[in-house]
Amino acid sequence: MIVQNVLHRPVRTAITLIGVAVEVTLVIIVVGLTSGLLTETAKRTEGVGADVMVQPPSASIFMAFSGAPMPIAIGAKLEELEYVQSVAPVLVQFNSVNGLDIVYGIQPESFRSVSGGFVVYSGTELQDPNDILIDDVYARAKKVRVGQTLHILEHDFHVAGIVEHGKGARLFVLMSTLQEMSGAHDKASVFFIKCDRSDHTAAVTDEISGLLPRYEIRALKDYISLMTSSNLPGLGAFINVMISIAVAIGFLVTFLSMYTTIIERTREIGVLKSLGASKSYIVQIILSETTLLCFTGAVGGVGLSYLMRTIVLRIFPSLTILITLKWIALAGLIAVAGGLLGATYPAWLASRKDPVEALSYD
Numbered sequence: 001m002i003v004q005n006v007l008h009r010p011v012r013t014a015i016t017l018i019g020v021a022v023e024v025t026l027v028i029i030v031v032g033l034t035s036g037l038l039t040e041t042a043k044r045t046e047g048v049g050a051d052v053m054v055q056p057p058s059a060s061i062f063m064a065f066s067g068a069p070m071p072i073a074i075g076a077k078l079e080e081l082e083y084v085q086s087v088a089p090v091l092v093q094f095n096s097v098n099g100l101d102i103v104y105g106i107q108p109e110s111f112r113s114v115s116g117g118f119v120v121y122s123g124t125e126l127q128d129p130n131d132i133l134i135d136d137v138y139a140r141a142k143k144v145r146v147g148q149t150l151h152i153l154e155h156d157f158h159v160a161g162i163v164e165h166g167k168g169a170r171l172f173v174l175m176s177t178l179q180e181m182s183g184a185h186d187k188a189s190v191f192f193i194k195c196d197r198s199d200h201t202a203a204v205t206d207e208i209s210g211l212l213p214r215y216e217i218r219a220l221k222d223y224i225s226l227m228t229s230s231n232l233p234g235l236g237a238f239i240n241v242m243i244s245i246a247v248a249i250g251f252l253v254t255f256l257s258m259y260t261t262i263i264e265r266t267r268e269i270g271v272l273k274s275l276g277a278s279k280s281y282i283v284q285i286i287l288s289e290t291t292l293l294c295f296t297g298a299v300g301g302v303g304l305s306y307l308m309r310t311i312v313l314r315i316f317p318s319l320t321i322l323i324t325l326k327w328i329a330l331a332g333l334i335a336v337a338g339g340l341l342g343a344t345y346p347a348w349l350a351s352r353k354d355p356v357e358a359l360s361y362d
Contacts, residue, residue: 019253024301027331036322047166050192055216083200086113089188104169105178123161132157133172135165254342286347294339298332
């Protein structure tokens with residue numbers, strides 16, 4: 001009977017299913033986009049190949065939000081430490097023109113000694129002060145080729161080469177050029193340190209802590225675990241707001257659908273109550289129908305999420321949307337809980353119907 005009642009009004013049922021599906025999709029995509037970007041950024045930073053990362057005091061783990069207050073001369077002191085094989089200073093700048101990108105200003109030799117060097121797909125590495133390297137993901141997303149001019153940071157760069165992605169940023173220029181452009185002469189945002197052996201990481205970290213006691217010193221192997229929404233101010237609140245909006249959508253759609261259903265089925269409810277149906281039985285019927293609608297809508301929302309991810313990644317290849325079983329389950333639970341909450345008042349209203357008045361309802 002529950003399935004028949006749901007299918008009896010196909011248009012309303014379809015609208016309710018769409019509302020619940022949109023709710024689930026919104027939760028999955030928003031969380032998947034934020035967590036995907038954080039995880040992907042952490043993996044690229046780890047992909048530099050360093051063992052230890054040194055940042056200025058109170059610096060954020062999100063390097064785009066850090067300045068460049070460290071004297072580059074610190075690098076020479078770090079190289080003198082025991083177990084340190086090589087040090088690569090990097091100047092980081094955030095570019096918000098034609099997208100959101102992080103630009104690394106590097107010294108090619110020191111960066112190569114830490115990272116193992118770039119895999120060049122086409123073109124050459126950095127040579128001229130106006131050269132820029134881009135990774136293959138950026139080149140595909142922006143449709144940029146070697147030899148073209150790329151305007152970023154209010155400057156025209158010559159695309160010298162396209163390299164394999166995964167070495168920190170997607171854009172690389174000479175550190176001297178970026179220092180000149182940003183007014184950060186002889187400054188660096190971060191030092192990437194390569195140990196002679198990976199099991200010496202803890203010892204090197206302790207040595208640097210003694211040398212630079214107020215600086216932020218992190219082992220790269222633990223970096224991914226730090227890249228969470230709770231560590232970025234405002235991001236957790238943004239996710240909670242978006243989830244609240246999604247719940248509100250599901251609540252209102254379900255509430256309006258079930259409330260209208262109760263009004264239209266007044267005579268039917270009167271018949272059931274005249275035959276001895278209890279209030280709890282009436283409530284059970286309404287909530288069972290709601291659960292079926294929400295569950296079906298949630299399944300549709302999961303499918304819609306994967307479809308949306310495919311479309312978004314085709315349009316924006318540089319983005320990462322991470323869909324996990326955890327958030328699929330949570331989004332489904334949120335949809336069902338919101339739907340049941342929205343159906344509570346209509347169910348209570350149905351259980352309070354007077355049989356005589358319900359049977360006389362036209």
